[in-house]
Amino acid sequence: MLELYNTPHSTCSQKVRICMAEKGLEWTDHLLDLGKKDQLDPDYLKLNPNGVVPTLVHDGVVIIDSSAICEYIDEVFPDPPLVPAHPAERARMRAWMRYMEEVPTAAVRVPSFNMAFLPRFDGLDDDQFQQSESGPRPLRKHFFEKMGREGFANDEVSASLEQLRQTCERMQEALGAEGPWLMGERYTLADIIIAPLIDRMADLGYAELWSDLPAVVDWYDRMQARPAFKKAFYQKTRVSEFLELTPLQATS
Numbered sequence: 427m428l429e430l431y432n433t434p435h436s437t438c439s440q441k442v443r444i445c446m447a448e449k450g451l452e453w454t455d456h457l458l459d460l461g462k463k464d465q466l467d468p469d470y471l472k473l474n475p476n477g478v479v480p481t482l483v484h485d486g487v488v489i490i491d492s493s494a495i496c497e498y499i500d501e502v503f504p505d506p507p508l509v510p511a512h513p514a515e516r517a518r519m520r521a522w523m524r525y526m527e528e529v530p531t532a533a534v535r536v537p538s539f540n541m542a543f544l545p546r547f548d549g550l551d552d553d554q555f556q557q558s559e560s561g562p563r564p565l566r567k568h569f570f571e572k573m574g575r576e577g578f579a580n581d582e583v584s585a586s587l588e589q590l591r592q593t594c595e596r597m598q599e600a601l602g603a604e605g606p607w608l609m610g611e612r613y614t615l616a617d618i619i620i621a622p623l624i625d626r627m628a629d630l631g632y633a634e635l636w637s638d639l640p641a642v643v644d645w646y647d648r649m650q651a652r653p654a655f656k657k658a659f660y661q662k663t664r665v666s667e668f669l670e671l672t673p674l675q676a677t678s
């Protein structure tokens with residue numbers, strides 16, 4: 427039995443849903459509302475002390491961290507394989523994964539919060555923000571403090587867009603040289619892990635980041651056409667479908 431604690435619009439949850447759908451797995455969803463801070467509920471923290479989604483529970487075994495969950499799923503349910511067979515190729519795929527966790531995953535949070543999630547903090551003063559929003563978060567206390575109630579400053583926004591552009595250029599290079607997937611012929615976890623981040627940027631109106639990179643445009647079309655992608659992105663999994671987006675106005 428597979429239980430997935432997740433949030434419809436969370437990019438980390440979307441990664442795992444695509445992965446599980448690619449394997450043809452069925453699972454029970456436990457949906458958490460991040461705006462209501464379900465992820466900080468003491469019972470949930472017993473499962474995932476980081477206070478973030480997703481968390482997988484497989485026959486009572488708890489697995490946390492979206493990339494670790496994807497690799498676990500691939501090992502326990504090997505068909506169809508989502509990692510290359512050769513160790514050197516697997517290492518190359520994991521290098522993509524680590525890059526995506528370190529660079530675009532962090533970068534996407536900046537426009538996501540500035541454009542979509544800041545209204546969560548409406549009406550809070552600095553003390554209330556510290557007590558109820560940044561303070562209790564095991565993993566994101568300092569991220570929330572840096573962001574503050576007003577959102578990220580211009581230099582943070584520019585840095586994040588620069589990092590996302592770098593990601594797209596690296597994808598273009600890899601896809602242009604090989605393709606149709608990041609690792610060449612084989613569709614792998616590297617494609618799955620970046621897909622929700624590209625989708626989030628498109629949803630926020632930032633498709634221009636890759637509009638001049640044809641291999642990335644084609645890759646994203648191919649990705650969206652996959653049945654597993656459609657299963658993972660069911661209705662109201664994109665922030666624009668249920669939130670009013672604010673044009674990107676960073677503070678100085």
Ligand SMILES: N[C@@H](CCC(=O)N[C@@H](CS)C(=O)NCC(=O)O)C(=O)O
Pocket residue numbers: 436437438439460465477478479480490491492493563566
């Ligand atoms: N490294 C973790 C990060 C998970 C993560 O940051 N999840 C976000 C949603 S995509 C979350 O739960 N945010 C809630 C919060 O920051 O309070 C993973 O990949 O599972």
